[in-house]
Amino acid sequence: MNIEASRRLQHFQTGIFAALNEKKDALVQSGKKVYNLSVGTPDFPVAEHVKQALIKAAENPDNFHYSLKDLPEMLEAVRTYYQKRFGVEISVDEITSVNGSQEGIAHIGMALCNPGDVVLLPNPGYPVFEVGAYFGFAEQYFYDLKEENNFLPKFEDIPEDIAKRAKYIMVSYPYNPVCAVATKEFYEELIAFARKYNIIIVHDNAYSDIIYDGVYGGSFLEYPGAKEIGVELFSLSKSFNLTGARVSFLIGNKQVIDAVKLLRSQYDFGMFLPIQHAAIAALTGPLDGVKAQCAKYQERRDALCKGLRSIGWDIRDSEGTMFAWAKIPAGFHSSQEFCMELMDKTGVICTPGDAFGSMGEGYVRFALVLPVEVIHEMVTVIDQSGILKK
Ligand SMILES: Cc1ncc(COP(=O)(O)O)c(C=O)c1O
Structure with a gap:
């Protein structure tokens, strides 16, 4: 028997993003060093x-x-x-x-x-x-x-x-x-x-x-x-x-x-x-841990935003949230094209801005879920890949 889900559910089919996810999974499984900044799940522990x-x-x-x-x-x-x-x-x-x-x-x-x-x-x-x-x-x-x-x-x-x-x-x-x-x-x-x-x-x-x-x-x-x-x-x-x-x-x-x-x-x-x-x-309970954690996110924000600016990618400082939002570099036509090439060349995974609607096209989102040292390393990998000099 062929069972079809409701027509209302067809609204949620997202072909392009399925392809992107497949590529992401393949990269994670390939054993290549991956910097996964696509998912907004905190890596900090619960108090x-x-x-x-x-x-x-x-x-x-x-x-x-x-x-x-x-x-x-x-x-x-x-x-x-x-x-x-x-x-x-x-x-x-x-x-x-x-x-x-x-x-x-x-x-x-x-x-x-x-x-x-x-x-x-x-x-x-x-x-x-x-x-x-x-x-x-x-x-x-x-x-x-x-x-x-x-x-x-x-x-x-x-x-x-x-x-x-x-x-x-x-x-x-x-x-x-x-x-x-x-x-x-x-x-x-x-x-x-x-x-x-x-x-x-x-x-x-x-x-x-x-x-x-x-x-x-x-x-x-x-x-x-x-x-x-x-x-x-x-x-x-x-x-x-x-x-x-x-x-x-x-x-x-x-x-x-x-x-x-x-x-x-x-x-x-x-x-x-x-x-x-x-x-x-x-x-x-005490809220000092919440404040301390915000300071850590800010260090990561600085490592990412300042770091990328220092290698010639002109991105805005994130003002809040556990993310950074960056205009894609010159030479790329779409957020997805850039994300795919970034993954291939550097192992860095971020989210294409069009996942959030048409006004997100031309941007990518990074989640601040890796320690500062790893973000520094990632910036160096991006720099060395030459992707910003297209
Ligand atoms: C803007 C925004 N709203 C809501 C949520 C979901 O939060 P919750 O875990 O409370 O469902 C998120 C999670 O990333 C978010 O970024």
Whole structure:
């Protein structure tokens, strides 16, 4: 019997990237020295007190039952964390856990949209943003993020009829993949725009703890009026090296939170209890490790961005996130062409910018997941390969 997946799933066929992945896998298996900077999984370890909380909780057989809900202690830990870290007052019914921001973003369109609604999405875009709109049967409108505007949107370029039909706008700073941060003025403008057209703001805040050069990494909810119109995804993945645990929170406007909770109650029986205990330990424990880790990412950022500039590749300094975003060197016609040749000549693996949408064409993204010494070595390998002198 020939079984075909649904037509809706055909949307996700990505032929070109499958080829790129195949090449990447072949290279990794070939035994050749590989510098894999394509995947954004932190190589830093989880903090000991967080690991111990998880282990201790896993020793109790009761913690293997369905949790069915967020533990009140965990919600309280999130509430207190937002108060101390960002000076933001939220109540526990303005918080829900999600199984990673990825899951929350993928489903938020289903909780909020009706056919005919529009979702405003950034281009370049973190891929799951589009998935959320697609799963919500919404029309997608992509707003451009251009380097000359420091990768911030120009709200005046969004047509009025689109803005009027928009249900929510996805925004994220510090932003993966473009590695830019947003100003206070930007958030004020965003809130004013959203208020004018009754648009919900969904702010993905995965990198508030990975921000460079002493710039403050805050929360969207710090801005006056934010909670009346928006929600924020707050992930423990990158700040606390808990990517595999899948623990994040959606925080803010209660009506949005209630809609997402209702949807989640239909397909989820709650977060694994030992993970909830690990989250409590992370949020209530010392945060000096988080700061120290940001400093290490900054050293890597410097090794990569300054290093590549020193060999004649003029790339911007990443302002935040655990990535760097680089214009492809002269002489190449596409991000994929450059990535393929870079892999062949140097063993360096990065992500072609068009994986994030049409505005990503002409760029590549490096994940800062290797130690400084290895990044120095990689820069030398790139230099010696002659790829920049094409
Ligand atoms: C911008 C952005 N949002 C969300 C995520 C997913 O985070 P989580 O691990 O909480 O699902 C990532 C992960 O790389 C990301 O870069």
